[in-house]
Amino acid sequence: MSGLMIGRAWWVNVWTGSTAETKSHHEQYSTLLQHTMQPTASIRQDDELAKYLGIYVAISVLSCIHGTIRYYFVLSAAVRASRNLFNGLIYSILRAPLRWLDTVPLGRILNRFTADFHSIDSRIGYDIGFFVSKLLEVVAVMVAGVLVNWLVILFALILLVVCLKLALSYLAGARQTKRLESTAKSPVFEQFGSSLAGLITIRAFSKPDTYIDIMYGKINRHAQAWWTLWLFNRWLAFRMSVVGAIFSTVTAGLVVYVPNITASLAGFALSFALQYNTAITFALRQYANIELNMNATERVIEYSNIEIENQGGADAPAAWPTEGRLEVHDLVVGYAPELPPVLNGLSFTAESNQRVGVVGRTGAGKSSLTLALFRFLEARSGQIFIDGLDVSKIKLHDLRSRLAIIPQDPVLFSGTVRSNLDPFDEYSDTELYDALARVHLISEADDDELTLTSRTATPRLPSETGTSTPATTKKSNSNAFTSLSATISEGGLNLSQGQRQLLCLARAIVARPKIMVLDEATSAVDMETDALIQQSIRAEFGRNATTLLVIAHRLSTIADFDRILVMDAGHAAEFGSPRELMEIEGGVFKNLVENSGEKDVLEKMIFA
């Protein structure tokens, strides 16, 4: 019989693993039951039995308490902590400086928002709750042990020390491996994101297999770390089970061979050994899990503490800018402290409502000027004044909300034509259709018709109407945007590049800012549509309305503007009216006009 008991204790510990807890409960109750059912009167009437039963009731009550703590305090605290972490991360990422966004790969940021937040949301709260519950169980079982026999506690302490030592050894290796595992996940995200973005190019060059191999390589590197982590886990689990089994076996041996031990104490000691072992094993494993998953918290906090753009400053007057006068004084700007400046003492002034064209060779600093205007690049020295107000002294939000830009790469969001044109729902349908007509995404005839009707046309995708090619004529675009509810997919991918630019232009027309920057905003549309749009820009942002800063690769776009800024190596090589610049012998602008291939047209525009 004693041999059977020892054997069973060993079997339960070594081979049942995670179900050991359930088994141990079963064990202790069946032991008690066996004792209760013993025909020996001395055991049935044993006073001690009542004491042990009382202890089990106390453990059950504690179990209810730790259940409550686990679900109502620990988990809800974890949810609150996760929400705070998420808010902190999103706040930082949205205000991260340009340089940080340039240098940190998107995959790393995605990893924080996906895998790390999965650990924080789903694992840590659960692990803490489980750890607390098992810790309380350990305490309860130990208290029960003290009440029964000090000898049992001696063994319990030995077991605790051995398990702690094992857990610490495990953590020393697993901690680093977990870091490696988290780091190895980011390249998988990066590779996936960039492959998706370049899918058409990859297929065009018939290189899908190469990219699949690269992807497998990155997945393998991640899997290596993940596999090693699980080996660590098994290492700990096996050793804990062996130690537990030894502890149970020794206890069972004591029960059999110690003279004068009562049946109730024997039953208690055995069930105690099993339950204590399970509790301590799970408590330590959960603690280890918490520590490893805290790695995700550490990574999120790291990105929440990045140096963000300076948001402070004075409030800009409510109506600012009223005139739209732009002055740039000796502006020096660089992309990073360690990089050379890309604007080197740039100076020019755009008077109120003037149209200024910006030209120059690739890399001359045209786009950098627009970034400096919006303070994506902070000035190293020099100032930008708008209506006499130094833009570096006002709140970033005030500055960026009062100016408008149409960048080289138009930005559209998944939604509808309406949500892209008017994200804050501030304008009527009539105004939005007018804007679409002005950029020739719908024809004037469509606009008139739509203005008269209720505009409840069924949403139609440009692809469904066969107009997914760039806007060319009024007629060919007439159906694409006739419903403001028409769907725009993520990044405007169901539109052509030219249509995306035009939609951005329509968005700017609706907002009617006092200063507007167009960075090669119509570079992807054909000549005919470009000419129509230029007409619209002149009509919409003409005299007494808006100061326009237009970066253009086609000289015809800006040839009749009020001022031309010719940039070279980050400074103003020439600045003046097109006529004045044409009179400079050997001047850069004059050279550009003469070598453009449309000299006659341009001269006609300039000297008209």
Ligand SMILES: Nc1ncnc2c1ncn2[C@@H]1O[C@H](COP(=O)(O)OP(=O)(O)OP(=O)(O)O)[C@@H](O)[C@H]1O
């Ligand atoms: N994100 C960046 N990080 C570091 N340097 C940059 C970055 N973007 C541009 N530069 C550098 O700044 C300089 C000016 O670039 P910018 O894009 O302003 O030129 P550009 O005149 O607009 O050219 P393009 O007509 O080709 O758009 C270039 O030398 C370029 O290498």
